Protein backbone atom coordinates (compact mmCIF):
# COMPACT_ATOMS: atom_id res chain seq x y z
CA UNK A 1 0.00 0.00 0.00
CA UNK A 2 1.24 3.48 -0.85
CA UNK A 3 2.02 5.98 1.87
CA UNK A 4 0.31 9.36 1.92
CA UNK A 5 3.50 10.93 0.59
CA UNK A 6 3.69 8.49 -2.30
CA UNK A 7 0.04 9.14 -3.17
CA UNK A 8 0.66 12.89 -3.11
CA UNK A 9 3.79 12.53 -5.22
CA UNK A 10 2.09 10.41 -7.84
CA UNK A 11 -0.94 12.66 -8.02
CA UNK A 12 1.22 15.80 -8.15
CA UNK A 13 3.34 14.39 -10.96
CA UNK A 14 0.33 14.56 -13.26
CA UNK A 15 -2.03 17.17 -11.82
CA UNK A 16 0.36 19.88 -10.66
CA UNK A 17 0.63 22.77 -13.04
CA UNK A 18 4.26 23.40 -13.92
CA UNK A 19 4.93 27.12 -13.94
CA UNK A 20 8.37 28.46 -14.82
CA UNK A 21 9.38 31.87 -13.52
CA UNK A 22 8.50 34.69 -15.95
CA UNK A 23 6.95 32.21 -18.35
CA UNK A 24 3.44 32.49 -19.77
CA UNK A 25 1.64 29.16 -20.05
CA UNK A 26 0.93 27.47 -23.35
CA UNK A 27 -2.38 25.67 -22.74
CA UNK A 28 -1.96 23.52 -25.84
CA UNK A 29 1.25 22.14 -24.31
CA UNK A 30 -0.23 21.70 -20.83
CA UNK A 31 -3.43 19.89 -21.83
CA UNK A 32 -2.37 18.54 -25.25
CA UNK A 33 -5.53 19.93 -26.83
CA UNK A 34 -7.07 23.25 -27.82
CA UNK A 35 -10.17 23.02 -25.61
CA UNK A 36 -11.47 26.11 -23.77
CA UNK A 37 -9.87 26.86 -20.40
CA UNK A 38 -11.73 27.74 -17.20
CA UNK A 39 -10.02 28.69 -13.95
CA UNK A 40 -11.12 28.57 -10.36
CA UNK A 41 -9.46 30.96 -7.93
CA UNK A 42 -9.52 29.69 -4.33
CA UNK A 43 -10.43 26.05 -4.96
CA UNK A 44 -10.35 25.15 -1.25
CA UNK A 45 -10.96 21.42 -0.89
CA UNK A 46 -11.63 21.03 -4.61
CA UNK A 47 -15.17 19.66 -4.63
CA UNK A 48 -16.38 22.26 -7.13
CA UNK A 49 -13.36 21.86 -9.41
CA UNK A 50 -13.47 18.06 -9.50
CA UNK A 51 -17.20 17.84 -10.10
CA UNK A 52 -17.30 20.47 -12.83
CA UNK A 53 -14.30 18.87 -14.55
CA UNK A 54 -16.01 15.46 -14.46
CA UNK A 55 -19.16 16.97 -15.96
CA UNK A 56 -17.25 18.81 -18.70
CA UNK A 57 -14.49 16.60 -20.16
CA UNK A 58 -14.11 18.93 -23.15
CA UNK A 59 -13.19 21.92 -21.03
CA UNK A 60 -9.80 22.30 -19.34
CA UNK A 61 -9.80 23.46 -15.71
CA UNK A 62 -7.10 25.07 -13.62
CA UNK A 63 -7.70 25.23 -9.88
CA UNK A 64 -5.67 27.69 -7.83
CA UNK A 65 -5.21 27.92 -4.08
CA UNK A 66 -2.58 29.51 -1.91
CA UNK A 67 -2.66 26.99 0.95
CA UNK A 68 -0.48 23.89 0.83
CA UNK A 69 -2.89 21.82 2.98
CA UNK A 70 -5.79 22.71 0.65
CA UNK A 71 -3.94 21.73 -2.53
CA UNK A 72 -2.77 18.52 -0.85
CA UNK A 73 -6.41 17.65 -0.14
CA UNK A 74 -7.20 18.20 -3.83
CA UNK A 75 -4.23 16.06 -4.95
CA UNK A 76 -5.42 13.25 -2.66
CA UNK A 77 -8.94 13.47 -4.11
CA UNK A 78 -7.56 13.47 -7.66
CA UNK A 79 -5.36 10.43 -7.10
CA UNK A 80 -6.34 7.66 -9.53
CA UNK A 81 -9.04 9.85 -11.08
CA UNK A 82 -8.88 9.78 -14.83
CA UNK A 83 -9.30 13.51 -15.26
CA UNK A 84 -7.03 14.68 -18.03
CA UNK A 85 -8.65 18.11 -18.03
CA UNK A 86 -7.60 19.30 -14.55
CA UNK A 87 -4.45 20.96 -13.25
CA UNK A 88 -3.74 22.49 -9.84
CA UNK A 89 -1.52 25.42 -9.01
CA UNK A 90 -0.44 26.38 -5.50
CA UNK A 91 -0.13 30.13 -5.87
CA UNK A 92 -0.96 33.24 -3.92
CA UNK A 93 -2.73 34.95 -6.76
CA UNK A 94 -2.37 38.70 -7.12
CA UNK A 95 -1.73 41.27 -9.84
CA UNK A 96 1.87 40.05 -10.22
CA UNK A 97 1.61 36.28 -9.85
CA UNK A 98 -1.34 36.00 -12.23
CA UNK A 99 0.92 36.85 -15.17
CA UNK A 100 1.61 33.18 -15.94
CA UNK A 101 -1.86 33.11 -17.54
CA UNK A 102 -1.96 34.34 -21.14
CA UNK A 103 -4.15 37.37 -21.97
CA UNK A 104 -7.40 36.76 -23.90
CA UNK A 105 -7.25 33.05 -23.19
CA UNK A 106 -9.79 32.15 -20.49
CA UNK A 107 -13.46 31.45 -21.11
CA UNK A 108 -14.62 31.44 -17.49
CA UNK A 109 -13.24 32.45 -14.11
CA UNK A 110 -14.89 31.08 -10.96
CA UNK A 111 -14.55 32.55 -7.49
CA UNK A 112 -16.65 30.46 -5.13
CA UNK A 113 -16.86 32.06 -1.71
CA UNK A 114 -13.69 34.14 -1.75
CA UNK A 115 -12.53 35.16 1.75
CA UNK A 116 -14.81 38.09 2.74
CA UNK A 117 -12.37 39.83 5.12
CA UNK A 118 -15.30 41.37 7.06
CA UNK A 119 -13.35 43.94 9.11
CA UNK A 120 -12.94 47.37 7.52
CA UNK A 121 -9.22 47.46 8.25
CA UNK A 122 -8.86 44.23 6.22
CA UNK A 123 -10.88 45.32 3.17
CA UNK A 124 -7.62 45.84 1.26
CA UNK A 125 -7.07 42.06 1.51
CA UNK A 126 -10.24 41.25 -0.43
CA UNK A 127 -9.27 39.66 -3.71
CA UNK A 128 -11.92 41.59 -5.64
CA UNK A 129 -10.47 45.07 -6.10
CA UNK A 130 -10.72 47.46 -9.03
CA UNK A 131 -7.26 46.57 -10.42
CA UNK A 132 -7.93 42.86 -10.00
CA UNK A 133 -11.14 43.14 -12.06
CA UNK A 134 -9.12 44.84 -14.81
CA UNK A 135 -6.71 41.90 -14.79
CA UNK A 136 -9.57 39.41 -14.98
CA UNK A 137 -10.83 41.34 -18.01
CA UNK A 138 -7.43 41.05 -19.69
CA UNK A 139 -7.36 37.28 -19.14
CA UNK A 140 -10.86 36.62 -20.45
CA UNK A 141 -11.75 36.13 -24.07
CA UNK A 142 -14.42 38.50 -25.40
CA UNK A 143 -17.73 37.28 -23.99
CA UNK A 144 -15.93 35.45 -21.17
CA UNK A 145 -17.59 35.16 -17.78
CA UNK A 146 -16.62 35.86 -14.18
CA UNK A 147 -18.80 33.67 -11.94
CA UNK A 148 -18.83 34.56 -8.23
CA UNK A 149 -20.68 33.26 -5.19
CA UNK A 150 -20.56 34.71 -1.70
CA UNK A 151 -22.75 34.33 1.38
CA UNK A 152 -21.37 37.57 2.83
CA UNK A 153 -23.83 40.39 2.16
CA UNK A 154 -21.37 43.25 2.60
CA UNK A 155 -18.84 41.59 0.29
CA UNK A 156 -21.63 40.88 -2.25
CA UNK A 157 -22.40 44.61 -2.45
CA UNK A 158 -18.67 45.46 -2.55
CA UNK A 159 -18.30 43.12 -5.54
CA UNK A 160 -21.40 44.57 -7.19
CA UNK A 161 -20.17 48.15 -6.78
CA UNK A 162 -16.68 47.36 -8.07
CA UNK A 163 -18.02 45.65 -11.20
CA UNK A 164 -20.58 48.42 -11.78
CA UNK A 165 -17.75 50.94 -12.12
CA UNK A 166 -16.42 49.00 -15.11
CA UNK A 167 -17.46 49.73 -18.68
CA UNK A 168 -16.10 46.44 -19.98
CA UNK A 169 -18.26 44.04 -17.94
CA UNK A 170 -22.02 43.63 -18.04
CA UNK A 171 -23.99 41.84 -15.32
CA UNK A 172 -25.89 38.72 -16.39
CA UNK A 173 -28.51 39.19 -13.68
CA UNK A 174 -30.75 42.27 -13.77
CA UNK A 175 -30.11 43.36 -10.18
CA UNK A 176 -26.47 42.35 -10.51
CA UNK A 177 -27.04 39.21 -8.47
CA UNK A 178 -29.51 36.43 -7.82
CA UNK A 179 -30.22 34.36 -4.70
CA UNK A 180 -31.37 31.40 -6.83
CA UNK A 181 -28.79 28.80 -7.72
CA UNK A 182 -28.59 27.66 -11.36
CA UNK A 183 -29.92 24.22 -12.18
CA UNK A 184 -27.18 21.68 -11.48
CA UNK A 185 -25.40 24.14 -9.20
CA UNK A 186 -22.38 22.61 -7.45
CA UNK A 187 -22.34 23.42 -3.76
CA UNK A 188 -18.89 23.92 -2.28
CA UNK A 189 -17.74 22.91 1.21
CA UNK A 190 -17.88 26.51 2.33
CA UNK A 191 -21.30 27.18 0.83
CA UNK A 192 -22.79 24.15 2.59
CA UNK A 193 -21.25 25.17 5.90
CA UNK A 194 -22.53 28.73 5.63
CA UNK A 195 -26.03 27.61 4.57
CA UNK A 196 -26.18 25.46 7.69
CA UNK A 197 -25.35 28.61 9.69
CA UNK A 198 -28.25 30.41 7.94
CA UNK A 199 -26.30 32.38 5.31
CA UNK A 200 -27.71 31.99 1.81
CA UNK A 201 -25.42 32.84 -1.09
CA UNK A 202 -25.52 35.70 -3.56
CA UNK A 203 -24.66 34.57 -7.09
CA UNK A 204 -23.12 37.04 -9.53
CA UNK A 205 -22.03 36.68 -13.13
CA UNK A 206 -20.37 39.28 -15.33
CA UNK A 207 -19.75 39.07 -19.05
CA UNK A 208 -16.65 40.63 -20.51
CA UNK A 209 -17.40 42.86 -23.50
Ligand SMILES: C[S@@+](CC[C@H](N)C(=O)[O-])C[C@H]1O[C@@H](n2cnc3c(N)ncnc32)[C@H](O)[C@@H]1O
Nearest residue numbers: 042043044065066067092093112113188189190
Ligand atom coordinates in the same frame (compact mmCIF):
# COMPACT_ATOMS: atom_id res chain seq x y z
C1 LIG B 1 -13.39 30.77 2.01
S1 LIG B 1 -12.39 29.64 1.16
C2 LIG B 1 -13.49 28.99 -0.07
C3 LIG B 1 -13.00 27.70 -0.67
C4 LIG B 1 -13.94 27.04 -1.68
N1 LIG B 1 -14.04 27.83 -2.89
C5 LIG B 1 -15.28 26.80 -1.07
O1 LIG B 1 -16.24 27.52 -1.44
O2 LIG B 1 -15.41 25.90 -0.21
C6 LIG B 1 -11.34 30.69 0.19
C7 LIG B 1 -10.18 29.94 -0.44
O3 LIG B 1 -9.45 30.84 -1.27
C8 LIG B 1 -8.07 30.66 -1.06
N2 LIG B 1 -7.45 31.96 -1.39
C9 LIG B 1 -7.71 33.14 -0.79
N3 LIG B 1 -6.99 34.13 -1.36
C10 LIG B 1 -6.30 33.56 -2.38
C11 LIG B 1 -5.37 34.06 -3.33
N4 LIG B 1 -5.03 35.35 -3.36
N5 LIG B 1 -4.81 33.19 -4.20
C12 LIG B 1 -5.14 31.88 -4.18
N6 LIG B 1 -6.02 31.35 -3.29
C13 LIG B 1 -6.59 32.17 -2.40
C14 LIG B 1 -7.94 30.25 0.39
O4 LIG B 1 -6.75 29.53 0.65
C15 LIG B 1 -9.18 29.38 0.56
O5 LIG B 1 -8.92 28.02 0.27
